[in-house]
Amino acid sequence: MxxxxxxxxxxxxxxxxxxxxxxxxxxxxxxxxxxxxxxxxxxxxxxxxxxxxxxxxxxxxxxxxxxxxxxxxxxxxxxxxxxxxxxxxxxxxxxxxxxxxxxxxxxxxxxxxxxxxCAAIAALSVAGLPSDRFVFEGFLPPKSAARRARLQELAGEPRTLIFYESSHRVAESLADMRSVFGDEREAVLARELTKLFETVIGEPLGQLAERVAGDPDQQRGECVLLVAGRGEEADAKLAEGQRVFAVLREELPPAKAAKLAAAITGAPRKELYRSE
Structure with missing residues (x-):
């Protein structure tokens, strides 16, 4: 029956x-x-x-x-x-x-x-990133300017971010994520899940972007990108960076003040410069 x-x-x-x-x-x-x-x-x-x-x-x-x-x-x-x-x-x-x-x-x-x-959930289950709260963003815009604009909107998101990406754009997307989120944000590339050449790589965004850009094998197949949300530690670091930047800005041009404040506090230089 x-x-x-x-x-x-x-x-x-x-x-x-x-x-x-x-x-x-x-x-x-x-x-x-x-x-x-x-x-x-x-x-x-x-x-x-x-x-x-x-x-x-x-x-x-x-x-x-x-x-x-x-x-x-x-x-x-x-x-x-x-x-x-x-x-x-x-x-x-x-x-x-x-x-x-x-x-x-x-x-x-x-x-x-x-x-x-479901590729997004399968990737999240093995990524080692916080999984109690997450945001599924699907595919980012194909063109860099629109992609960076969307990533900028997500820069302050505290939840783990999940993206799908095509193999021929994964290196470019990682480069844009690195530029917007910074080198130190935790990230994971989950590629070809459940298939013969399954790969799950977790590294800070700067390292991951460089690895994928230099390895054509990591630019093949079905890709899921996961990025850690912005945590309280990052907010505290940015706040301290902004404080130091404000002091240095009284004596130095904005670009130099931002560079020094970033070196002193570890805050993202671009975000300090944008706060001018």
Missing amino acids: SSVQSGCLWVVATPIGHRDDFSARAIATLREVAVIAAEDTRHSKPLLLHHNIATPLIALHEHNEREVVEGIVRRLRGGESVALISDAGTPLISDPGFRLVRAARAAGVRCAPVPGA
């Missing part, structure tokens, strides 16, 4: 790398629904075949979501069961599906999660 309720949208997490990180419930659900809405049907087919899932697929991605949602909701209201999956991990987390879930709920359709892997 099928355990899949008819007329329900099942939001199913798939593995982020290792094919066996797939729950028995997820596999059973995907076998029993009427149709699977997949971000990239070509990408999902090998995983589904590996687990003997022969359910029909339809494409639902960022370029067609608006157009296909109505048809899927119509099928759901007609009593069919539908599963939503993304290329990897939990749907809607920096992946398509928000419009479908919202429309289904608005239509009175039950939406049920079948939980599993």
Whole structure:
């Protein structure tokens, strides 16, 4: 007897790398629904075949979501069961599906999660950074000016920051983080999680940025970047730096006063200079 309720949208997490990180419930659900809405049907087919899932697929991605949602909701209201999956991990987390879930709920359709892997949470679990409170930022803007502006908005955030980043921009993003957050802020690169070349590197941002910039192997695959939030110690250091800067500023040009105050207190020179 099928355990899949008819007329329900099942939001199913798939593995982020290792094919066996797939729950028995997820596999059973995907076998029993009427149709699977997949971000990239070509990408999902090998995983589904590996687990003997022969359910029909339809494409639902960022370029067609608006157009296909109505048809899927119509099928759901007609009593069919539908599963939503993304290329990897939990749907809607920096992946398509928000419009479908919202429309289904608005239509009175039950939406049920079948939980599993999520790269952001997997990375946080092994990063060694505070995990009681965190902020998921997804992907930063692709262009440096906009990226730095967003990072500047987050510079005072006390919670651990989690970002997704593409392999061809990870070095640039780390360089911008170093520039905005400073060399000493703790950071972690979690790359290719659950895959053959899984790497988790935790270092101060200055060291991590230099390591990744100098190692092409660390610029490949799926990347999660985690940065420690700004702590009370950093606030105290900045306050002392600002006090020393104010004293030096009475006798010296701003740039030189900031440089000396940073050397004396360890406060970020750029933040001291901005306080002018």
